[in-house]
Amino acid sequence: xxxxxxxxxxxxxxxxxxxxxxxxxxxxxxxxxxxxxxxxxxxxxxxxxxxxxxxxxxxxxxxxxxxxxxxxxxxxxxxxxxxxxxxxxxxxxxxxxxxxxxxxxxxxxxxxxxxxxxxxxxxxxxxxxxxxxxxxxxxxxxxxxxxxxxxxxxxxxxxxxxxxxxxxxxxxxxxxxxxxxxxxxxxxxxx
Amino acid sequence: xxxxxxxxxxxxxxxxxxxxxxxxxxxxxxxxxxxxxxxxxxxxxxxxxxxxxxxxxxxxxxxxxxxxxxxxxxxxxxxxxxxxxxxxxxxxxxxxxxxxxxxxxxxxxxxxxxxxxxxxxxxxxxxxxxxxxxxxxxxxxxxxxxxxxxxxxxxxxxxxxxxxxxxxxxxxxxxxxxxxxxxxxxxx
Numbered sequence: 001x002x003x004x005x006x007x008x009x010x011x012x013x014x015x016x017x018x019x020x021x022x023x024x025x026x027x028x029x030x031x032x033x034x035x036x037x038x039x040x041x042x043x044x045x046x047x048x049x050x051x052x053x054x055x056x057x058x059x060x061x062x063x064x065x066x067x068x069x070x071x072x073x074x075x076x077x078x079x080x081x082x083x084x085x086x087x088x089x090x091x092x093x094x095x096x097x098x099x100x101x102x103x104x105x106x107x108x109x110x111x112x113x114x115x116x117x118x119x120x121x122x123x124x125x126x127x128x129x130x131x132x133x134x135x136x137x138x139x140x141x142x143x144x145x146x147x148x149x150x151x152x153x154x155x156x157x158x159x160x161x162x163x164x165x166x167x168x169x170x171x172x173x174x175x176x177x178x179x180x181x182x183x184x185x186x187x188x189x190x191x
Numbered sequence: 192x193x194x195x196x197x198x199x200x201x202x203x204x205x206x207x208x209x210x211x212x213x214x215x216x217x218x219x220x221x222x223x224x225x226x227x228x229x230x231x232x233x234x235x236x237x238x239x240x241x242x243x244x245x246x247x248x249x250x251x252x253x254x255x256x257x258x259x260x261x262x263x264x265x266x267x268x269x270x271x272x273x274x275x276x277x278x279x280x281x282x283x284x285x286x287x288x289x290x291x292x293x294x295x296x297x298x299x300x301x302x303x304x305x306x307x308x309x310x311x312x313x314x315x316x317x318x319x320x321x322x323x324x325x326x327x328x329x330x331x332x333x334x335x336x337x338x339x340x341x342x343x344x345x346x347x348x349x350x351x352x353x354x355x356x357x358x359x360x361x362x363x364x365x366x367x368x369x370x371x372x373x374x375x376x377x378x379x
Contacts, residue, residue: 012223019219024212038217045226114211117204136205168197171204 011048014061021138025066028133029073032118036080040073047072059147066134066148113174120170128163131156 015022022044026037044065047053053068055061121129127149134145146156 015223016219019222020213020216023216024209027212034215038222042222042226042229045223046229049226049230111207114204114207118208132201133205136202137209164198164201167201171197171200 008049011055015045015048015065018062018065021062022065022069024137025133026069026073028129028137029070030077031122036073036076040069040076043076044068044072060144062138063140063144063147066138066140067150070130070148070150116174117171120167120174123170124163124166125159127151127159128166131160132163132167135160 023037023041026040026044027034030036030040044053047068055064058064121132124132130149131142131145134140134148135142140148142156142160143153145160146153149156149159151159
């Protein structure tokens with residue numbers, strides 16, 4: 001059953017307003033694979049258009065939309081994984097799926113710090129990465145992040161704290177590494 | 192949420208990533224139109240789940256049909272039941288009527304009517320029994336006189352010669368007379 005034309009128009013305006021955030025969240029859910037993120041977002045819009053995903057006003061529209069994106073991304077990932085397993089002979093496709101981040105890093109310019117930051121994010125468990133993204137990138141509260149992730153607020157807080165701790169450690173390690181490198185470059189005879 | 196020290200750094204890094212993502216974000220209109228065009232695309236004619244359900248349904252129907260065919264009672268059992276029924280029912284009916292004195296009144300006409308009814312039912316039971324016995328006898332006779340259609344092939348005209356024994360004082364020529372051709376020569 002499709003939603004009414006008036007509802008579509010209303011939704012379209014709201015979705016357009018949230019489109020940038022939605023794409024960022026889809027990117028995070030798809031491990032920074034822009035192509036996959038676009039596909040996921042299209043599928044989400046299709047679900048809304050066909051009335052398969054219906055907003056009932058139980059939470060904010062942004063929270064609901066992000067939850068739909070997260071579920072759709074998980075489904076799409078599973079489907080792609082199955083497809084790649086079926087075509088196991090074609091190893092290049094499997095490699096593409098396993099390392100989408102590396103391909104994407106080449107697609108647009110990033111500072112070295114940003115690259116390391118994204119690399120550190122990638123090493124985090126999915127839940128922790130999601131919690132950090134929702135809080136820092138999307139400016140959601142922990143309660144809203146918990147709603148999107150489909151977990152309790154206590155669980156979301158734990159993921160957030162643990163993720164932040166790990167990310168901080170990894171950033172400190174990275175800074176120390178830079179310091180050592182720069183030190184070597186500045187005074188090679190000191191070693 | 193309080194943001195201090197490293198949190199600020201993390202937030203700054205996320206903001207930087209957000210800016211970079213904003214540059215690569217596809218336009219909403221194109222995404223929406225693509226989604227709409229996907230919605231208008233005709234669905235797959237063959238759905239795997241539908242095919243599986245149909246196959247299961249067909250299997251269930253076939254097994255049900257087979258089961259119902261084999262679970263039906265055989266007609267031979269009913270024939271045996273028909274043959275035995277009159278024998279067992281006959282004395283039971285008569286006894287019931289004769290032993291139970293309550294419904295029978297002392298009036299002789301009523302007694303006569305009851306007796307005649309009992310006699311009639313007994314006669315009917317006897318007739319049924321006789322009919323069934325006659326039927327079984329006829330069937331037995333039919334079975335007794337039954338001959339195989341190939342039994343004629345087992346007999347021949349010379350069966351008598353093979354079944355009779357020659358006498359001890361007969362000579363060889365006479366013995367030869369058993370043969371049909373020789374007998375004719377001797378007569379000549």
